[in-house]
Amino acid sequence: GAGVSQTPSNKVTEKGKYVELRCDPISGHTALYWYRQSLGQGPEFLIYFQGTGAADDSGLPNDRFFAVRPEGSVSTLKIQRTERGDSAVYLCASSSEGGARWGYTFGSGTRLTVV
Amino acid sequence: AQTVTQSQPEMSVQEAETVTLSCTYDTSESDYYLFWYKQPPSRQMILVIRQEAYKQQNATENRFSVNFQKAAKSFSLKISDSQLGDAAMYFCAYGGAGGTSYGKLTFGQGTILTVHP
Numbered sequence: 091g092a093g094v095s096q097t098p099s100n101k102v103t104e105k106g107k108y109v110e111l112r113c114d115p116i117s118g119h120t121a122l123y124w125y126r127q128s129l130g131q132g133p134e135f136l137i138y139f140q141g142t143g144a145a146d147d148s149g150l151p152n153d154r155f156f157a158v159r160p161e162g163s164v165s166t167l168k169i170q171r172t173e174r175g176d177s178a179v180y181l182c183a184s185s186s187e188g189g190a191r192w193g194y195t196f197g198s199g200t201r202l203t204v205v
Numbered sequence: 206a207q208t209v210t211q212s213q214p215e216m217s218v219q220e221a222e223t224v225t226l227s228c229t230y231d232t233s234e235s236d237y238y239l240f241w242y243k244q245p246p247s248r249q250m251i252l253v254i255r256q257e258a259y260k261q262q263n264a265t266e267n268r269f270s271v272n273f274q275k276a277a278k279s280f281s282l283k284i285s286d287s288q289l290g291d292a293a294m295y296f297c298a299y300g301g302a303g304g305t306s307y308g309k310l311t312f313g314q315g316t317i318l319t320v321h322p
Contacts, residue, residue, distance in 0.1 A: 121308065132209075132296050132312030133250070146308055179248060189308050190300025191257075193240050196250035 092116075094197035096182050102203045103172055111167040111200045115184030122165050123194060124157055125181040133181055139165060140188045172204045207232045207299050207306060211313035218287045219321050225272075226282045226316050228297030238300040239273065240310070241282045245293040253295070256280065258302075284318075292320045 095114040115122050125133035135149040139159045159165040179201050183194035208231045218224035241253040256264045256273050272281045297313040
């Protein structure tokens with residue numbers, strides 16, 4: 091696609107529920123990133139994919155968070171047993187090559203609210 | 206680990222005037238990249254300007270320019286001839302060129318820029 095697409099735009103879920111957030115990167119971009127942005131803060135790194143594999147998942151806060159990218163294109167961020175502290179904007183980005191040299195193209199994010 | 210600090214939570218400027226946003230960072234790496242991103246209410250992060258650490262020349266993109274001081278670990282953004290559309294949250298970001306920081310961006314806390322007509 092022309093840009094990075096994230097769905098849904100907004101998601102409200104109850105504490106303890108499971109959620110999936112989807113990211114569709116720019117066509118042909120091999121690198122994909124997930125970030126989490128809490129209110130009034132800068133984005134924080136979660137995970138980086140190069141192709142189908144997670145090149146760096148050091149930012150995932152705990153084992154309730156998991157992300158996949160099975161065919162090297164679309165990625166899904168999965169959160170189990172959601173907690174109120176998970177409420178944030180989840181941003182996805184992609185780039186044509188690995189590494190931060192050229193910056194990334196970001197999507198508009200999914201705002202997750204856990205009630 | 207790298208850190209990025211933006212010491213100005215909010216800044217304001219009159220339309221057509223010039224404003225400078227400050228950013229400092231801490232790293233032990235010698236090769237890296239620096240960025241300024243703009244985030245309007247739409248939430249999408251938009252790349253404004255980038256700088257490669259090994260280049261001494263300051264980057265310029267139209268009305269946007271940076272003052273990169275590598276020894277001082279300072280990377281400020283100057284916006285000239287400010288326009289109403291420049292109003293947004295601005296984030297400074299550090300990108301590692303290798304090692305454990307490869308592929309990651311570390312962001313500052315952001316500066317909210319208000320442009321007055």
